[in-house]
């Protein structure tokens with residue numbers, strides 16, 4: 001099989017991995033080839049909507065594991081091939097010199113055992129950095145179950161290393177990806193968090209009775225401090241009992257009792273990130289770690305998925321959680337027989353995730369309406385606003401920045417512009433449009449110095465007109481059309497794949 005045939009197979013097999021955005025690194029080129037820029041590498045999107053900015057390729061699609069959602073699983077009858085490390089190094093350098101790519105995302109099926117596979121991936125990365133003096137962006141996948149030493153070694157050569165969380169519960173992981181365990185995933189995540197200078201937290205539940213207690217981030221115990229010291233001394237060590245409790249807490253925070261009186265209330269992801277300075281020029285793992293969850297291959301609700309994602313952001317400082325709609329890959333009875341990948345659900349989860357990271361929402365707020373799943377017709381912010389109409393209208397001339405962020409149609413930039421502009425003069429609906437507020441959405445939720453930003457209807461017409469007194473009419477008006485765009489695509493995808 002020649003190289004182009006291998007690329008066709010191995011790049012196609014890698015397309016299911018969505019966790020490939022490239023921003024976050026700013027390593028300086030010291031006389032080699034290539035650059036890794038803070039602003040990220042240019043992205044392009046393949047016909048099926050997946051990011052192909054990098055040379056996203058597998059070292060091999062042969063795999064000893066049998067994850068039911070994966071096209072490369074052991075039991076799937078497909079053509080198998082692989083690169084030798086030198087072959088892949090040559091390919092990356094050739095593509096880079098021709099300006100085809102600006103970096104690479106390297107992953108692999110499990111070649112015998114996780115450590116052997118990890119060693120081969122590291123060999124490619126290390127040779128690129130040392131012999132070829134390649135300064136471009138490198139993202140390596142850590143193979144679940146790899147030893148801590150190898151995960152740490154991968155972090156030395158790559159801008160980003162990621163471990164895929166794969167499924168939103170330990171039960172589904174056992175049923176669908178039987179060779180993987182929560183500990184084999186959370187352990188490397190913890191190593192990577194420490195490698196990037198973040199001390200992992202333990203999630204737990206506050207003591208108390210009656211109303212549900214707040215979830216907490218537990219302070220580092222003396223035992224964990226000792227563990228940290230060992231890391232710092234270079235002797236990587238893990239505490240198995242810690243790994244087990246941690247896995248339980250990540251998936252099911254309510255099942256864990258608080259063990260420490262030093263615990264404190266859980267911050268939002270946005271708050272936690274503000275407190276965590278980043279150094280994109282750091283020599284170790286400058287772009288941090290990411291992870292990916294497969295959506296629709298197991299029965300968990302959007303609530304389960306979002307709670308887990310929030311936990312990962314808070315406990316391990318994961319930079320991004322990617323949601324990958326499960327692409328049906330044959331008739332494996334362990335996964336549901338979907339007509340096509342749930343693209344609409346994936347889209348809504350990304351929108352909700354955005355609310356964590358940039359709008360100050362908590363997972364419990366995004367789904368505070370009793371339903372375990374996100375609204376298919378409305379984006380999660382509009383859906384939240386409609387469930388919380390008592391908080392509106394918000395007055396743009398007096399509201400706090402965080403209150404403004406919660407108004408549909410106002411983003412972080414426009415909220416900041418409002419705060420600055422109102423220092424000069426009181427804002428009017430006309431001026432809001434000019435500073436970037438999407439008035440089509442925002443007008444129903446805003447007022448300017450007490451005057452509603454939409455035309456106040458005559459009292460008799462108020463019942464029918466869309467307003468915060470008429471949520472049904474408002475709902476009809478706020479639909480973003482994603483369902484009519486994505487549902488037909490789901491069907492098309494199922495016919496073409």
Ligand code: SF4
Pocket residue numbers: 063064065066067070071072073074108109110177
């Ligand atoms: S370990 Fe599982 S997800 Fe990864 S390539 Fe093998 S079968 Fe696919």
